[in-house]
Amino acid sequence: MAAIGSNGKTTPAAVRVGKFGRYLRSPSTRMAAFGGLLTYLSYAYAHSSWANPTLICVSIFVGVFLPSYAKLSNKAELWANNRFGFVTAGRLGRFIPQLAFNLVMFWLMLWGGALNQLGMASVGGIAGAALVTTLASQGTQYLGGYLVARGVGDANRNTLVGILVNVTLAALGTAGVPGAREGFFFLGLGLGGSLFLIGLLSDLRSVAAPRGGIGLYFGTFNPFHNTHLSIIQAAIDERGLDKVIIHPVLVPKLHVDAFRKGELRVGHLKDGFQVYEKTDKADSNVDYFPTGNVFLPPETRVALIELALAEAGMADKVEVAVYSETYYAKGFQGVIAEIKRRHPGARLHTLHGTDFGGMLVRQICDECGWIYPWCILRRDKISATAIRRGAKGMTPPVVTDVLAQISQNLPIVSAGGRHFRNDNGVLTEGD
Known part of the structure; x- marks a missing residue:
């Protein structure tokens, strides 16, 4: 043969x-x-x-x-x-x-x-x-x-x-x-x-939650899109939240370990997104990509979240928190503990979807004390997967603009009065 x-x-x-x-x-x-x-x-x-x-x-x-x-x-x-x-x-x-x-x-x-x-x-x-x-x-x-x-x-x-x-x-x-x-x-x-x-x-707890407190919104935000904005606003209105703290997934532990073991690699770049690929060392029975294999670097996702919130006039109600050392050492359990330390006695609510990542966040929060879930049943047609494949009209204007600049591999990306150096899709603020 x-x-x-x-x-x-x-x-x-x-x-x-x-x-x-x-x-x-x-x-x-x-x-x-x-x-x-x-x-x-x-x-x-x-x-x-x-x-x-x-x-x-x-x-x-x-x-x-x-x-x-x-x-x-x-x-x-x-x-x-x-x-x-x-x-x-x-x-x-x-x-x-x-x-x-x-x-x-x-x-x-x-x-x-x-x-x-x-x-x-x-x-x-x-x-x-x-x-x-x-x-x-x-x-x-x-x-x-x-x-x-x-x-x-x-x-x-x-x-x-x-x-x-x-x-x-x-x-x-x-x-x-x-x-x-x-x-x-x-x-x-x-x-x-x-x-x-x-x-x-x-x-x-999810159906009998009291009003007031702080919302926790964890996810990949890959990239941040219109539904993310509407979810935050709806949660603030329905639960009477004082503010929402967003902490994006940086690099999932599964991927960190798989890269270290040589089971994954960045195969190529596509429009500024990193495309992960399995190597011959990968375990054929392991689902390495429950949320897809195309990712914006974490620095870029954080910048897009901040830009979109500022454009929508929500920066005063939403905090973008990135506790890198805590996240990599202790995961979202550590992030929640840090938020509790910074906001003692605050009532916490979890904003989450019903996909794999969203329910994993729900489980983590359930294990971290008496936190009130706010579950989002996604019934709209907006999809981060579709956006990564080139779909238009699903992201805030500033996100659309930045993604277009990244796809052209411009050395400097400018948006919302801010300037970023672009290194193969990794945005670092500064001229």
Whole structure:
């Protein structure tokens, strides 16, 4: 099979072989294979079913499809978040398909004789085992998300780890092993149940929030557009906010780590935007670009926010805060702590969308104390992705003007009475 065609281009077959090779080298693929082995060993040991063909088939299925299962779980939660805007809805979006999957798996293994019937009966049969397993899985996956918010791992891989922990405890618990069964119930009903309670309290705060205080608006703002302005104004009006503090994402921890490991690189520049690309070292099962792979440098995004707010006459109500050292050391948790230190006793509100980044911000804020969410269900046609692809009419005039100057690679960019040096899209104020 020729890898290169007569025109010098790689053939589709070679591309498929390369993708398959990267899939096999993926840490997530190896982790899933380990998960299949762990499933077999845990259930075979706990239920004395070493030679059971059903267990062997289920374990192989888990080992092959676990990465896809993790991705689908994350997408189901994201869809529910975008559709309804409530944390509880998103967690139910993850819970319901996982419950259905676990019901099928336990039914198959019980039907195939892979499970101890007395042990299963001690945890409520197929329905009880599936319910507790799913709740426990929710809890461990929430802990995985908690770590992602702190720059540890990524959403899909952390979900895999949570599932693997749950597999072992579920195997021992459904066999009725003393201590393991109680731990199984605690992890499911305790941790998983607490997770839903935390989400419900967050949803209640979002609909019963008092007026007044400071709004926190975190996001990439890549670039700042008309909807951002309208969201700020609506939040000020509806919640009676004294002011809003904007702190943009600088460089996400996921990307910092991936660049350091050589998994990502800046492939090229397009109209002043940096286009990130995966290298051959990248993990094929990791979603490096949940919000896209085209970015304005953080210095430029900050300048655009400041210019747009000044043009809209909102600079007196909105503060653009950039605590670089705090952000890179402690993430938005540290930023929130710094804002609390600077504004002691102030009531805080979180402005956020229902996309991946917005709900991640919501989770971070929920973990940082009694902060009132202000959720934005995006129903307009304005899209940062479309803007990065060249769409017009979606940004404030000054942002449109600056982006046009950057796209021409002008050495000096002037707007709003300010002047910036332009170094391949990186704006630095000064003539």
